[in-house]
Every structure is written in structure tokens, then in C-alpha cells.
Amino acid sequence: MRESLFIKKNLPRWKQIQEEPTEDPDEMAERFVSLLDDLSYAKTFYSFSKVTRYINGLASGIYQRIYQNRKEEVGRFQLFFRYELPLLFRQYHRLLLFTLCFFLLFCIIGAFSSAHDETFVRGFLGDEYVNMTERNIANNDPFGVYKQGNPLLMFLQIAINNIRVSLMCYVGGIFLGAGSLYLLLHNGIMLGVFQYIFFSHGLGFKSILVIWIHGTLEISSIVISGCAGIILGKSLLFPGTRKRLDSLRKGAKDGIKIMVTLIPIFVVAAFLEGFVTRYTEMPLWLSLFILAGSLLFMIGYFVVYPIRLHRKGYRLSESGKVMVPLPRSKQ
Numbered sequence: 001m002r003e004s005l006f007i008k009k010n011l012p013r014w015k016q017i018q019e020e021p022t023e024d025p026d027e028m029a030e031r032f033v034s035l036l037d038d039l040s041y042a043k044t045f046y047s048f049s050k051v052t053r054y055i056n057g058l059a060s061g062i063y064q065r066i067y068q069n070r071k072e073e074v075g076r077f078q079l080f081f082r083y084e085l086p087l088l089f090r091q092y093h094r095l096l097l098f099t100l101c102f103f104l105l106f107c108i109i110g111a112f113s114s115a116h117d118e119t120f121v122r123g124f125l126g127d128e129y130v131n132m133t134e135r136n137i138a139n140n141d142p143f144g145v146y147k148q149g150n151p152l153l154m155f156l157q158i159a160i161n162n163i164r165v166s167l168m169c170y171v172g173g174i175f176l177g178a179g180s181l182y183l184l185l186h187n188g189i190m191l192g193v194f195q196y197i198f199f200s201h202g203l204g205f206k207s208i209l210v211i212w213i214h215g216t217l218e219i220s221s222i223v224i225s226g227c228a229g230i231i232l233g234k235s236l237l238f239p240g241t242r243k244r245l246d247s248l249r250k251g252a253k254d255g256i257k258i259m260v261t262l263i264p265i266f267v268v269a270a271f272l273e274g275f276v277t278r279y280t281e282m283p284l285w286l287s288l289f290i291l292a293g294s295l296l297f298m299i300g301y302f303v304v305y306p307i308r309l310h311r312k313g314y315r316l317s318e319s320g321k322v323m324v325p326l327p328r329s330k331q
């Protein structure tokens with residue numbers, strides 16, 4: 001549609017919105033939504049036109065009337081974790097799904113290669129580690145590696161290492177996402193090989209009950225770190241309507257927000273590995289409780305909750321501010 005026709009078609013409605021303000025919440029909501037549709041269309045086809053700025057001004061006016069006197073219900077810290085971060089994840093759910101599928105693919109490749117080539121396990125994990133694991137299995141203590149050393153030192157070393165790996169996954173995204181994909185590939189194969197060792201000795205279910213006490217949070221966070229790196233690479237490769245530098249800045253900012261959130265999760269995972277996983281004979285119900293709680297948290301907060309917020313009408317503006325649903329009048 002030509003710009004002149006677009007203006008002629010919608011100008012009467014815009015004039016009415018400008019000259020006849022309303023205090024009815026339903027009417028304000030309807031006007032605001034219609035203006036957002038017009039603004040989206042105008043930004044797509046007439047991004048540098050005066051009409052785009054005009055529509056944006058009308059929409060901003062309605063938004064300000066609704067929220068300028070609205071009391072904040074939560075502080076900045078709560079706002080970030082309760083709304084801003086989940087809504088940010090909602091924008092990247094498809095990319096997160098791709099990252100997860102990519103990681104799982106190489107987990108399967110690692111396990112498959114191990115099953116068909118005995119030298120693959122030792123070549124990937126090293127003779128020393130494989131020999132130690134086989135000795136532990138022979139001594140009826142297959143997970144003895146988690147009982148070695150001081151729990152506090154183990155916790156600190158694991159936390160630092162996991163955070164380092166996750167940062168590498170993120171920073172690797174600057175190489176057009178290739179660095180992040182390589183680290184996901186490497187860690188995916190390693191996990192597949194590692195799990196194969198125990199499944200090949202009939203300890204598959206037991207390994208899940210023990211290793212995934214900490215592994216649920218740890219592996220999930222590694223995948224999300226890889227997603228943050230791919231977001232960085234994607235922003236550089238596909239800037240869309242933004243300038244490439246502006247797109248890179250936004251991708252970097254979004255990725256940093258994700259990485260900051262993962263740090264406490266890595267700390268909790270390290271705590272579980274250092275202080276809890278060593279109790280390999282813990283009751284079945286307790287192991288399942290920790291596993292289920294960790295899995296429900298990761299899926300609930302990073303997948304289900306963002307979808308629910310989005311369906312309720314919460315949105316993130318282009319500047320990253322949370323836009324809450326417009327109020328509705330009571331019937």
C-alpha cells in the first residue's frame with residue numbers, strides 16, 4: 001500500500017484518537033492495540049516517514065495516560081526476574097529449541113559412536129578417567145569420583161569451571177555463532193560418551209538417579225548459555241531492520257541478561273555436585289524429588305512461565321521495558 005493511501009485510509013481514526021481522548025479502559029485498550037498495528041505496518045514500509053513518528057506519538061500518549069500514575073507493584077530486581085527475563089526468553093524460544101535439539105543430536109552421536117567403537121570412549125575422555133571409572137565399577141562404587149576430595153573445594157572448583165564454560169559458550173557466539181555451536185557439540189558428545197559408560201555396564205538408571213541430581217541444572221544451563229551465544233551470533237548475521245552494530249548491541253545485551261541469570265543456577269548445581277551427589281546411596285524418593293524439582297524449575301521458569309505471561313498480554317518494548325496488559329473495565 002502506498003503511503004498516501006495508508007494515511008488517507010486511517011487519518012480520520014487517528015484524528016479522533018488525538019482530538020477525542022477517552023477514559024474508558026476498554027476503549028483505550030482498543031485504540032492502543034489498533035495504533036500498535038498501524039505502527040508496526042508503518043515501521044515496516046515507511047520506517048523514516050513522519051507518519052511513523054506521528055503514530056508512535058499517539059500510541060505513547062495513550063500508554064502514558066494509563067501508566068504514568070500507576071504505582072509500581074514490584075521493585076527493579078523483582079521486575080527483572082518476574083517479568084523482563086521470562087519475556088526475553090519468550091522471544092527466543094525457537095532458538096532455544098534449536099539449541100536443545102542440536103545438543104541432544106550430538107549426545108546421541110556420542111553414545112552411538114561409543115557403542116560401535118571401543119576406542120572412541122578412551123579417545124574422548126582419556127585413558128586415565130576411563131580406567132578410574134572402570135575400577136570404581138569393579139569395586140561396586142561406580143560413582144566414587146564424586147566422593148573424592150573436600151566438599152567445599154570441590155564445590156568452588158566446579159562452580160568456577162561451569163561458569164567459565166558457560167561464558168565461553170556465550171562469547172563464542174561473536175564468531176557468527178560457530179564458537180557456541182562447537183562447544184555445544186563438544187559437550188554434547190562428552191555427555192553421550194559419559195552416559196554410555198554406565199549404560200553399557202547396566203548402571204543407566206542408577207547413573208540418572210545420581211549424576212542428574214546436579215546434571216539437570218548444569219546441563220540445562222550449558223544449553224541456555226549456548227543459546228545466548230547463538231543469539232549474539234544471530235544478531236550479527238541477521239540484523240533485520242536495524243543497523244548491524246545496533247543489532248549486535250541488542251544481541252549482546254540480551255545475552256548478558258541471560259548469562260547473569262545462569263550464574264546462581266550454576267552455583268546451586270555445583271553445591272549439589274559437591275555436597276549432595278556424593279551420597280550415592282540416598283533414598284530413591286529423595287533423589288527423584290531433587291531431580292523432579294530441578295527439571296520442573298528449568299522447564300517452568302524458562303519455558304512455561306514465559307508462554308503464560310505472553311498469553312496474558314505482557315510484552316517487552318523495543319527498549320526492553322515491560323509492557324503490562326491494559327486494564328479492563330469491570331462488567
